[in-house]
Amino acid sequence: MSDPKRRLDVEVIPVTPLRQNCSLVWDGETRHALVIDPGGDEDVILERVAAHDLTVEAILLTHGHLDHAGGAHALRDALTKRQGAPVPVIGPDRRDEFLLSSIEENAARFGLSGMISVAPDRYTQDGDVLPLLGRSYEVLHVPGHTPGHVVFFEPQDRVLFAGDTLFRGTIGRTDFPYGDGPTLVQGVRTKILPLGDDVLVLPGHGAPTTVRAERAENPFLQ
Template identity: 40%
Template sequence: MNYQIIPVTDFMQNCTLLWCEQSKEAAIVDPGGDMEQIIAAVEQRQLKVSKILLTHAHIDHAGATAKLAADLTCDIEGPHQEDKFWIDALPQQSQMFRFPKVDGFTPTRWLQQGDQITVGKRVLEVRHCPGHTPGHVIFVDHDNQLAIVGDVIFKNSIGRTDFPKGDHATLIESIQQQILSLPADTTLLPGHGPTTTVGQEQRQNPYIR
């Protein structure tokens, strides 16, 4: 699986463009905003977007989802259904954080622990990682030892848990069971900031050592 990180919005959220080199089929993960930048990257690589994938439904990760799915005529997969209340609150989130007006949406497919997602000839495993939000999921490409982890874990840090239905103990459990169980050289693509690896976080992250 090939990927390109596209920082979007004033929150510098790492929207990720994934694609299968053989088929040129692509998925867009967490399109929080700045839709023109995302579409430009798709067109530059001459890709066909088949789906939008969401780790969770905070505005900086999901703000452009409804418009982008309509314009590209593609499916929306994720997050877990426990984040439905965040999707329903997207219009209020956009006002609160001064984003362009956005609409809520209903995903084509809610995701569960152990689900699989195909992008061309590539397969991603879904892991449910609540704590930052109750419906947060991550996407694991085992063939390429790559995981898109949203706001669960960052380089030397972890996600916030002071939002509605966030929970610190649940987040730590998710990290221990669903992320640190991956091979140490697995690359982690977080929702903000630089990439890291499982091994680096096991050694250096003060929140989980």
């Protein structure tokens, strides 16, 4: 059981030309860590893991877009080799499998290199609880940006890793063939806002925010 007074450390690492927020999360005592949404630039992520002398327990994916998942395959291979034990890729919901399996094709369309399609070791479902870093990470399915988008909530530190669902002052894009704006807004209202005003929201792009700020000021939620 972790010390309820000890917070986990988080370093946000902007990766890929799209400047996606990859989150490196770790316990300062055990030096065990998670990597959330490694979209690319795995060498940069590995350098930060080494700089903090960390052992990565798992790689978490909020959804299947290439800027969030394009580095997961290579990072899994590198960490497994470095640590001498398998490092699983966990998430998102299986409904994003079509995106994860076409990362290379989509990257080529955008002129991006080094991104590899990935097959997660485990898909997640709404309501799953992941025991990682001595904590319980709650999985919430919040579709609309993509069909299988999930977010990861850590209730002890009151932190939400939101992917591309909720940003400071806006919400994720839904102008994809598989996107759905009303579904995303409903998911934010029914899954994210009830977590509580004190929750820190770490989005997939841009600056952190809080549930309180977005409830009060986000024009999509008024």
